[in-house]
Every structure is written in structure tokens, then in C-alpha cells.
Amino acid sequence: MIPIVVSHLTALDENIDHHFPSLSTEKYDWIRNPFMNIPSNIGLQLCEEEELATISSDRDLKTKHSTVPIDSFWISVQEEYPTLSKKALSLLLQFSTSYLCELGFSTLNNIKTKKRERLRSTEEEMRVCLSHIRPNIEEVAKKHQAQVSH
Template identity: 35%
Template sequence: MLVYLTDIFTHLNELSISLQGSNKNVVIARVKLASFKAKIPLCLRNNEKGNLARFPSLEEVVEEHESLLPEVATTIRIHLEQLLYAFDGYFSAGNLEASDRWTRNPFLFQLSDMPDEDHFKKGIIDMQNDHAAKMEFEAKTLENFWASQVTRFPNISKKALTVLVPFATTYLCEVGFSTLLYVKSKFRNRLDAQHDMRIALSKKEPHIPDIIAKKQEQMSHS
């Protein structure tokens, strides 16, 4: 069964990596989790048919020892059912489905899916009929788009940002700790690393010539 664990942890590791990154938001995380969760019943059905294509390492071993298949199939079924139950516990159905689906794409959102009493509906109608906003949506990232619409569509933009801005994972926190360990080593343990970390974590490229030009030349005292 160690071979099976190798395969299943490979899938879980791929899921974890897909959730990491500076441009990941809660909506993306929900979609990825929902997709992974939906594949578990598929694996269960394939397992009942003796199809181990989703577990290539295990499949290779079973091909050499076909007598192991019934026992392996039973063990896989039990584990996958437990895994599905664990996902339901950590990520309930309500959390996996974005309650405000229009935040992901307000222009493809079906207004019939939203009750007329929802006070955001009018703002979405206005946006869907704004061609300039649609062009900006196609040219910008989701977060940048909504941030740029706060002045024109304040109600729905602020609501969308409350969905998108919260950290989806601990990725950025982990990057910060890793940077701190690199900047503040045992040879620089008295360093106030605040400004150094800001530079290290920033995505902006410094314009070195301008920085040098603003610095006063140190004159020799000899």
C-alpha cells in the first residue's frame, strides 16, 4: 500500500502547489478544491472496475501481481471514502461554491440566478451594459479590475473585493518567513530587517540610476 500512498500524495501535493502563489484568491481556491473533490467519486467508480489509471505506480505493481487487486481495491475504496468525508468536513459544500459567483465574471453571470431583492443586482446590470468596463475586465487581473471600478461601481466593487482580498492560503506568510530567515541570518542577528524585507518581497524593480542620482556623494576628508 506504500505505492498507493505515493500516488495519492502526489495528487494531493499537486493540489497544494496549485493553490500556492501570489495571484491566488479565494474564488480560485474554491474552484480547485471543488474540482479535486469531484474527482474522488470518479476514482471510486474506476476502482470498482479495476481501473487504476489514476494511480500509475500502484497499477504497475498490480500488473505484476494480479492476485493483489481485490485486496488493493478494497483498501483504496475505504481510503477514498475517508478522504471524501475529510474534504466534506474541512470544506463544506457551501464553502466550495462561491456565494457571490458574479465576482468571478460579472459579464457572464446570469442575472436570473440572483433574486430581484438582492441590492447588488442593479449594480451588476449597470456594469454588464458598460462596454468600457468589459474591456478593462478582459485586460486586467480579477483583483485589479475590481479595484479599478470602486469609483464607478462602489457597491458591487467593494463587495467583490471582500471576497477576493482575504488570503486564500498561508503562501504569502510562508514567503515572508523564508525571506526573513534569508535576510536576518546569524551573521546579521541585530539587523532591523523591516525595510530589507519590504524590498525583497516587492515585485517592483528599482530604478538604480535614479536612486544613485539622489544620493549625496561622500567627500574625502583627507
């Protein structure tokens, strides 16, 4: 049994390396800390390198960077440094947006079951399912009159 498990785990390890090669995160260090000494071979265009040099020499931005989250920092400099902040935000936000797409697709699959396949409009149901705001059932129930008999 041990050789079978070992060969299976070895095959999994090889497949993981094939499908998920190790990424060099060093070329994205400028996103985490734009104030460090950054090498020139990180794949930025000339205008992006100029914006990065300007950001790295600004003491006010350095103070701001140490007090706010990284995504808030790049959003706050978006007007002054649009090219660089757009690139940084696109790299930071790609993981959350793919998660939201998967969540929406799973929700749609749950709504459109075999018994409800003729349902044409799913926007309202998806809005309720994907909303982070939870309804106050007691308040909704107070606003509706109970059905009375004739």
C-alpha cells in the same frame, strides 16, 4: 511494494479531500462575468444584487469588461459600485496577499539567522530583499570614491 504505495496514495487522497474540500465556484461566476444571467442564491446582499443588476445592464461597462483584465475592471467601477467591487476585489486579491505575507515571512527568516539574531532593525534589509527594483551597481559604484592610502 505496490500495496504500500497504493495505500499511501489513497491516504494522501483522503487527506487532500479533507483539508481542501472542493469549492463550488459557480457562486463566484458573477465576479468573472457580471453580465451573464446570474441566479439569486449566490449569497449577495440586497444592495449588492442591485449594484450587480445595474452593472449587468450597462453596455459601456460590458465593452470595458471585454477589453481590460478582471481586476482592473472591478477597480475601475469601485467609485460607482463600492459594495460589490469591494466584495469582488477581496475575493480576487486574497491569494496574492497571502503569497506576499509568506514571502515577507520567509525573507525575515533568512535575515534573522542565528549569527544575526541581535539585529534589531530589519526594515531596511527587508525593503531591499522584497523590492522588485534591482539596483544599478555600476551607477552606485561611480558615486563612491575608492579608499586611498595615506
